[in-house]
Amino acid sequence: MEIKNKMDSSFYINNPDNTFVDNVTTAILEKCDDAMTFHSSLPGYKPTPLIHLPNLSQKYNVGNIYVKDESFRFGLNAFKGLGASYAIHQILKKKPQIETFCTATDGNHGRAVAWSANFFNKKAVVFVPKGTTDQRIQAIEKEGAIVEQVDGNYDKTCAYAKAVSEKNGWELVQDTAWENYEEIPAYIMGGYLTLFQEIEDSLLLPSCPRIDLVFLQAGVGSFAGTGIRYYLEKYGANRPKIIIVEPTEADAILASFKKGKITTSLGNSETIMAGLNCGTPSLGAWDLIKNGSDISIKIDDKYSREAIRELYFPNGSDTKIISGESGASGLAGFIAIMKEQEYKPIKETLCINETTNILFISTEGATDIDMFDSIISEK
Incomplete structure (x- = not known):
């Protein structure tokens, strides 16, 4: 058919x-x-x-x-812990001096980045879109991350996390790729x-x-x-x-x-x-x-x-x-x-x-x- x-x-x-x-x-x-x-x-x-x-x-x-x-x-x-932990492991092999990791998330990825950063004794800053539930935010914070809500959807939150990371010298650990951000x-x-x-x-x-x-x-x-x-x-x-x-x-x-x-x-x-x-x-x-x-x-x-x-x-x-x-x-x-x-x-x-x-x-x-x-x- x-x-x-x-x-x-x-x-x-x-x-x-x-x-x-x-x-x-x-x-x-x-x-x-x-x-x-x-x-x-x-x-x-x-x-x-x-x-x-x-x-x-x-x-x-x-x-x-x-x-x-x-x-x-x-x-x-x-x-999500599988991806975040392996990526941070690979990053730190090349850049052991990094102190802060950053990401945008709908919930699970951000918690995984926070958990992984904490495992390697590093800091994490996580941005979440408007409408993210308090429970998801609290789950990320319990892993030791600073969480900030962005007035926008997921794509806007990703763009914001990218800009803030570049400004502050943080390492962005995003689970979506775009041109010149693929590794x-x-x-x-x-x-x-x-x-x-x-x-x-x-x-x-x-x-x-x-x-x-x-x-x-x-x-x-x-x-x-x-x-x-x-x-x-x-x-x-x-x-x-x-x-x-x-x-x-x-x-x-x-x-x-x-x-x-x-x-x-x-x-x-x-x-x-x-x-x-x-x-x-x-x-x-x-x-x-x-x-x-x-x-x-x-x-x-x-x-x-x-x-x-x-x-x-x-x-x-x-x-x-x-x-x-x-x-x-x-x-x-x-x-x-x-x-x-x-x-x-x-x-x-x-x-x-x-x-x-x-x-x-x-x-x-x-x-x-x-x-x-x-x-x-x-x-």
């Missing part, structure tokens, strides 16, 4: 060429084989659990559903490789993946780009099919697919999926996503809520998983595809059936407990 992409559609069906682009990001990622060794040396390191949900699989009539639960990562309740975001992506390497022993085989579909949520796209880099490097054209999931009102990746180039989302940036609430894709991630993902989809917040409840109130003997609004968004995208007529072409394109094996990454736990409590009380 031939599917034509429409500019006003909630999804884009890609025809990836499964090749790497010769750029700063891919060059650095090739040299990040030591990320797992570094993380293994940190106090409290252990692989986060990969959870099999057979009853949820049966409910949706698919082969197997697996969820990598990142709420256990370094006591930070999210995966540090690439190191952050390199740190994320540990997550995918941990999956290796229990889920993947040397030459062929035991999974058919991988759902990867995207804000600026660094996490999704890392996953794509991992699967392309290991399996090439035999990689699992990859679905990128974004909020409806922060659909920078989808907008960029439709335009054929990096584009800022025209959404209003109103979404409960705070970790994905970003306006423009990272320069370092876009080429990987464009060349190695199969579907880009945007979803309403209601699917995130449903996914959170699906994991928190497990089916039968399935393990309970506490996943936040952004953490559950991969599963949310799957639920939307399986339920809504609008997404039927995606289901058919991906050939989802009773033998399909699917991987989701729950990138965070309940990082906004008030929001989380209100969602699970809706059941």
Whole structure:
């Protein structure tokens, strides 16, 4: 069946060429084989659990559903510590004299930078966008950082953090890349490789993946780009099919697919999926996503809520998983595809059936407990 992409559609069906682009990001990622060794040396390191949900699989009539639960990562309740710690480790090898690190964040990345800076006995200053909840701000402050709220969205906050860092001689540790700022975001992506390497022993085989579909949520796209880099490097054209999931009102990746180039989302940036609430894709991630993902989809917040409840109130003997609004968004995208007529072409394109094996990454736990409590009380 031939599917034509429409500019006003909630999804884009890609025809990836499964090749790497010769750029700063891919060059650095090739040299990040030591990320797992570094993380293994940190106090409290252990692989986060990969959870099999057979009853949820049966409910949706698919082969197997697996969820990598990142709420256990370094006591930070999210995966971001992998990227921030590895990047700061690499920076300090070159510039040991640095005293203060700075970043902009929607929450989890800023907490990770604060935690990592504190581990290396350095200071951290973190800027957050307007509307960031008090709980997220307090979580960052508890890691020892100074936090300041900016009257603007994520993109404006990034620009502000960049300007202040340059003025004060601080080192900016941002998880999105732009022209002439690509090395540090690439190191952050390199740190994320540990997550995918941990999956290796229990889920993947040397030459062929035991999974058919991988759902990867995207804000600026660094996490999704890392996953794509991992699967392309290991399996090439035999990689699992990859679905990128974004909020409806922060659909920078989808907008960029439709335009054929990096584009800022025209959404209003109103979404409960705070970790994905970003306006423009990272320069370092876009080429990987464009060349190695199969579907880009945007979803309403209601699917995130449903996914959170699906994991928190497990089916039968399935393990309970506490996943936040952004953490559950991969599963949310799957639920939307399986339920809504609008997404039927995606289901058919991906050939989802009773033998399909699917991987989701729950990138965070309940990082906004008030929001989380209100969602699970809706059941």
